[in-house]
Amino acid sequence: MADVLRRFTSGGPGRALLRRLGVQVPVALPRHEPGRPEFTGxxxxxxxxxxxxxxxxxxxxxxxxxxxxxxxxxxxGSGAAALVFDATGLAGSAGLAQLYEFAHPLVRQLPLGGRVVIVGDVPGAAGSAAAAVAAQALEGFTRSLGKELGRGSTCQLLRAAPGATETLEAPLRFLLSRRSAYVSGQVVRVGPPVGAFPPPAGAPQAGRVVAVTGAARGIGAEVAGLLARDGAHLICLDLPSRREELERTAARIGGTALAVDVTGADAPEVIAAHLRERHAGVDVFVHNAGVTRDRTLARMSRAEWDTVLDVNLGAVERITAALLADGPGGPVLRDGGALVCTSSIGGIAGNRGQTNYGAAKAGLIGLVRALAPASAGRGVRVNAVAPGFIETDMTARMPLLVREAGRRMNSLGQAGLPVDVAEAVRWLADPANAGVTGQVLRVCGQSLIGA
Known part of the structure; x- marks a missing residue:
């Protein structure tokens, strides 16, 4: 659905009025377009x-x-489109003045869609109390500056753990690029490589098999399209009732369709058998399917509770267990693979009328954190994205005032697009992103609540 406020502020009078009222003026975010440079300058x-x-x-x-x-x-520094500051080695509060001196004269000069990335130490590995103070202070600086920049600019913190030197490239490139347009105020921990570590490639998924649930439309279709463009063969999964739409999506990207209800009793076995028998396994599995049944707990039926918990969490648990279980030739999810779950800001901050959804999406975060260290021995990375307010068919059905509030309650002053979530999933699925596992990346424009 069209963003009326952005249309209103595209002209000078509308923009001036909002500024006088102290309201964030949303801008058209510079997003990645195939064939154009990834970086702004x-x-x-x-x-x-x-x-x-x-x-x-x-x-x-x-x-x-x-x-x-x-x-x-x-x-x-005039003319810089992005600022990168190496804050490793800082110790104590006094050292933070170096960050101030670097950023203070430059942040106002950033162009539309500018980037700020701070690279610091992990507080627990900093080596002293003074070093931990400085390392943790960087997080407060990052989140605060992200809320000040405006004009589509973003600010992130990369925490470099010991041994992460060779794995910084993929995270830094993503956060500086137009692909991260709707990611801001985030803290990403980068560790040593998990499993084999290929160099960055033009087609990072070439020769790999990727499966995406909920792929008939919306975010799932965008995810499937991006990963297919990266060279993967896509297996697109969705409900049998959406078979026709699913097959069109799969045909458009050169993939194959598998119509299956992920909550079905036999769904884990059907999916695992299909991937093993038709493709000899899978390299990336994206749990994207989800539903809402919003109602306050006092009014919520047991069926509404069960449906949301089963689709968003229970099915993910059961299918993942089937993918990781030993079988002929080993687990269906191959060594060096990746799991990406779709959580939500609702699972981090909670939303009124979403106790079922919030519980399910928070449960996914627990699953990611538990599976990541357990899967690292096979080189499998496990991460999640947590979208905020994204323009989809579901949000288009919201009441106008609720929809407008959702759009504006973030540092970028607007809703995200399905492609923003897809770009984050693409990055987490990239084998070159070998140092990021067990993490939740919020794709929310730096939501003002819970993020």
Whole structure:
């Protein structure tokens, strides 16, 4: 559904009125388009005197073909589309002044869709109380600055664990690119590689098999399309009642359709058998299917509770168990594979009338955190995305005032699009993103509640 406020503010008078009222003026977010550069422009690279990752970050930017500016260069950072600061090695509150001195004169100069990425230590691995203070302070700085930037700009924190030097590339490139347009204020922990670690490639999913549930329409169809564009063969799963739509989606991307109700008693066995017999396994499985049955708990029927818990959580548990179970030739989910679950901001912050949905989506986060360390020995990464308010058929049916509130209650002042979630799933599924597991990436424009 069209964003009326964005249309209203596309002209000068509407924009001026909202600014006088102190209302965030939404802008058209620069998103990735095939055939166009992923990055918006030069990156200014700064850091502390004690930072250990400056050369690593410079090498990543150079390999990405991004012009690198440095503090002290002529022009002092003017023209930079992004700021990257190596804050590793900071110790104590006094050292944080270096971050202030770097960012203070530059944040107002960022163009539309600018990026700020801070790279810091993991507090628990920082080595001293003073180092832990500084490392944790970076999170408050990041989340606060993300709420100040405006004009579609974003701010993120990359926490580099010991041994993460070689795995920083995929996270840094994603967060600096137009692919992360609706991700802001997030903290991403990067660790040593889980399993084999291929170099970044133009077609990261080439020769791989990917399955996506709820793929007939909306977010699932976008996810399937992006991963197919990356070279994967897609198995698109959805309800038998959506078979015709599902088959059209699969045909459009050169994939295959499997009509199955994920809550069916035999669904785990049917899916596992199909993947094993037709494709000799699967490399990436995306749990995307979901439903809502919103009602306050006092008015909610047991059927509404059971349906939401079963589709959003129970089915994921059972299917995942079938994918990870030993069988002829090993588990269906191959070594070096990836699981991506679709959680929600509702599972983090909670929403009135969604005790069932909130419980299910929070349960998915627990599943991800439990499975990640248990699966690391086979090189399998397990992560989740947590969308905020995304423009879908479901949100289009909301009452106008509720819909408008959902759109505006984030740092970017607008709803996200299905492609924003799909880009995040694409990144988490990329085998080059070998240092990120057990995490939840919020795709919510930095929701003002719970994120």
């Amino acid at each position: 030069p990156v200014l690279l700064g850091g502390t005197g004690s930072g250990r990752l400056g050369p690593v970050l410079a090498g990543i930017l150079q390999r990405a073909g991004v012009p690198v500016l440095r503090t002290g260069d002529p022009g002092d």
